[in-house]
Amino acid sequence: MEIIVDEFPDREITVNGEKYLYFGGTSYLGIATNKEFQEIVYESLKKWGTFYGSSRNANVKLAIYEKFENYFSDYLGAETALTVSSGTLAGKMVIDYLAKSKVSFFHYPKTHPAILAPNSMPLFINDKLHPQLQNTVFEDIVITVDAILPLETTPTSFDFLDEISSQKKITLVLDESHSLGIIGKLGEGIFATIQSKKVYRKIMISSLGKALGLSGGIIASDKEFIDNICSEPVFVSSSGANPAYLEAYINGLLLYEKQRKLLIQNLNFLAKIVVPKQAFQFNKAYPVIYSNSDEIYKALLMKKMIIARFKYPTYENYMNRIVITANHTKADLEKLASVLNSIGN
Known part of the structure; x- marks a missing residue:
């Protein structure tokens, strides 16, 4: 199922007019859509230009x-x-x-x-x-x-x-x-x-x-x-x-640390409510849950949750990648855990 979106996929995405929770991508710290960081980038762009x-x-x-x-x-x-x-x-x-x-x-x-x-x-x-x-x-x-x-x-x-x-x-x-x-x-x-x-x-x-x-x-x-x-x-x-982004990083160091702490909080919270199973790999020190199970992908989609799924160049099978970011809410994580906990071993 190919999904086309018209804006950056943060914790929610809209598909055919319907909202889904999104657990994909690589924006682990949620920086890409962070309003405060975008303001820092804007100031850096004024100084260094777009490129x-x-x-x-x-x-x-x-x-x-x-x-x-x-x-x-x-x-x-x-x-x-x-x-x-x-x-x-x-x-x-x-x-x-x-x-x-x-x-x-x-x-x-x-x-x-x-x-x-x-x-x-x-x-x-x-x-x-x-x-x-x-x-x-x-x-x-x-x-x-x-x-x-x-x-x-x-x-x-x-x-x-x-x-x-x-x-x-x-x-x-x-x-x-x-x-x-x-x-x-x-x-x-x-x-x-x-x-x-x-x-x-x-x-x-x-x-x-x-x-x-x-x-x-x-x-x-x-x-x-x-x-x-x-x-x-x-x-x-x-x-x-791009020099503007490099300066934005230097000027946003405190924000990066804040977002990293939020991510750690989210991972610790999820670890408390999700039941470990052989169907997926989860380590609370890392913001990605991996699974080869098509059942997990389909079950999450039925509950309006979209994860990353693709054929990786050095793997034979499809990779199901559930990504937790600093921007996810506890309610988001509870919905995710409810589906993962319902999956068989």
């Missing part, structure tokens, strides 16, 4: 880029950070740059296509680490992984790093698009928590358009790597992220 279509390497530079990137690198626990126009571009730039060297790529199961190299090998074969990672041949390897995989509600475990041969020089590329703004004490994600001595270099890429509701993407790593990315032809010839 600045010039190379970041041109002689005239906008101060907001350095201000945002300095703040964000500290926030993430990285040496430095770099904004680009989208999360997908961030992933492509990183993978394309790394592919110029003689490296072997490996990917965690069901890794996002944005960080999946064409010649990448599976990290695991029959649930065991790829044998090439355990031999004694010295080589540079790149491992790509999502901080939280689709259909999962907890951060990815990196225990597998301990099993990799010490002869491997590991670059770890981490996609935090669905953890940034949500996971961590301040929503900083998991980048700083990965402390394995086996890892030579950590690189984080992320969309800024999910929880943070911003147009753009980000790359974070050590200064040497980011300096190299800044010299790449794709970066030099591309426009930067």
